[in-house]
Amino acid sequence: PADVIALPFSDEQQTVHLGASRVGEKALEAGEVAVFVVAGGQATRLGVDVPKGTLKITPVKHKSIFRHHAEKVLALSRRYGRPIPFYIMTSESNDAPTRQFFEKNDYFGLKPDNVFFFQQEMMPALDFDGKLVLDAKDHIFTSPNGHGGSIFSLKRSGALDDMKRRGIRYIFYFQVDNVLIKIADPIFLGFHIQEQAEMSAKVTPKRDPEEKVGVICRAGGKTKVIEYSDLLDEQRYATNPDGSIRFSAGNIAIHIFNTDFVERLNAQQHSLPFHIAEKAIPYLTPEGKLVRPRKKNGLKFEMFVFDALCQAKNTVIMEVDRNEEFAPVKNAEGEDSPHTARDLMVRLHTKWLIDSGAVVPLDAEGKVTGPIEISPLFALDANEVKRKLPLGYEVKPPLYLGP
Numbered sequence: 443p444a445d446v447i448a449l450p451f452s453d454e455q456q457t458v459h460l461g462a463s464r465v466g467e468k469a470l471e472a473g474e475v476a477v478f479v480v481a482g483g484q485a486t487r488l489g490v491d492v493p494k495g496t497l498k499i500t501p502v503k504h505k506s507i508f509r510h511h512a513e514k515v516l517a518l519s520r521r522y523g524r525p526i527p528f529y530i531m532t533s534e535s536n537d538a539p540t541r542q543f544f545e546k547n548d549y550f551g552l553k554p555d556n557v558f559f560f561q562q563e564m565m566p567a568l569d570f571d572g573k574l575v576l577d578a579k580d581h582i583f584t585s586p587n588g589h590g591g592s593i594f595s596l597k598r599s600g601a602l603d604d605m606k607r608r609g610i611r612y613i614f615y616f617q618v619d620n621v622l623i624k625i626a627d628p629i630f631l632g633f634h635i636q637e638q639a640e641m642s643a644k645v646t647p648k649r650d651p652e653e654k655v656g657v658i659c660r661a662g663g664k665t666k667v668i669e670y671s672d673l674l675d676e677q678r679y680a681t682n683p684d685g686s687i688r689f690s691a692g693n694i695a696i697h698i699f700n701t702d703f704v705e706r707l708n709a710q711q712h713s714l715p716f717h718i719a720e721k722a723i724p725y726l727t728p729e730g731k732l733v734r735p736r737k738k739n740g741l742k743f744e745m746f747v748f749d750a751l752c753q754a755k756n757t758v759i760m761e762v763d764r765n766e767e768f769a770p771v772k773n774a775e776g777e778d779s780p781h782t783a784r785d786l787m788v789r790l791h792t793k794w795l796i797d798s799g800a801v802v803p804l805d806a807e808g809k810v811t812g813p814i815e816i817s818p819l820f821a822l823d824a825n826e827v828k829r830k831l832p833l834g835y836e837v838k839p840p841l842y843l844g845p
């Protein structure tokens with residue numbers, strides 16, 4: 443198992459976290475932190491033909507995922523007294539609609555100068571005979587080269603140079619579909635800086651041995667993500683003396699990497715491997731008819747950003763509470779869907795209200811009796827809610843607390 447900074451329980455651990463938070467806040471105040479979201483994926487599981495970030499997600503105001511993220515960036519810029527630049531990676535298929543969405547919505551209050559879009563690269567696929575696939579008479583089928591492609595597209599697009607011009611040293615990376623993301627968490631930044639890490643990751647304990655999530659481990663003297671499918675059964679079910687899962691540090695795709703580290707990965711050749719995935723790939727018949735198969739008929743090639751971890755000189759792996767920081771929108775229904783993401787948002791905001799002394803009507807299961815939503819521009823955490831609301835504030839759902 444990798445060394446993990448555990449959730450703080452004792453007073454002593456709280457003090458250590460508070461110290462890290464101060465270090466992170468200083469970096470934010472000094473303008474050394476950029477926010478970076480990868481949004482180039484194709485959202486095939488969700489099955490929508492618009493960028494995932496444009497999906498309406500918040501429980502009361504039905505704000506889009508992009509607006510929700512952008513409001514967090516704006517709130518953080520206000521809190522730390524300077525604009526925090528926001529970098530957005532798209533891909534060929536969703537670049538134009540993503541840019542248009544931001545333009546149409548006045549960049550959600552951010553200054554366009556501080557929002558930087560760039561496209562990732564595309565990769566050809568192969569059929570099972572190892573041949574390239576035509577999806578039009580004059581076009582080879584390609585698909586985005588994976589979130590790991592971001593490491594190289596940051597450089598090729600000029601985004602990395604733009605960061606350096608601004609004096610950025612730390613890139614806070616997240617994925618567009620995590621609606622609970624704690625953007626630029628100063629505690630995480632602080633630990634990363636204190637440990638002189640080059641790349642860091644947040645993890646949550648695996649729910650059960652079978653959970654399909656990559657696990658951060660030490661292997662060959664390096665910190666690595668071992669994919670779910672690569673973990674041997676004896677490792678998957680291994681337990682600690684107290685019965686807890688031994689290889690439990692579930693990767694939730696929240697990272698910090700240093701601009702210098704990204705530069706170094708770009709200077710090396712083939713610094714990230716390609717992974718193969720069997721997928722259904724559209725193709726032309728010899729008669730020139732386009733077929734969209736349901737069954738897997740070929741191979742796509744993708745790089746994964748977490749493969750960079752093992753190349754970092756130092757890493758920080760920090761445990762967080764899943765219910766406070768991780769609500770991915772992957773599927774249209776069921777697990778990890780808009781429905782579960784909305785529920786988790788309501789749950790978190792309910793907790794903030796209760797922690798700040800508000801009176802919240804709860805049903806028999808302990809759930810708030812109607813939807814509530816706290817805008818990032820009202821509060822980014824429970825402490826801010828507490829500062830802004832009178833003691834004993836009575837919540838009457840539906841409730842929206844906005845700027």
Ligand code: UTP
Pocket residue numbers: 480481482483484485486487488494531533562586587588589591616617618619744772
């Ligand atoms: P996923 O692997 O969950 O892919 O990406 P996805 O496109 O959202 O959904 P499926 O698998 O097609 O159903 C996790 C994150 O990485 C980004 C996605 O936009 C998402 O934020 N990503 C993925 C990229 O930016 N580029 C890629 O090539 C792949």
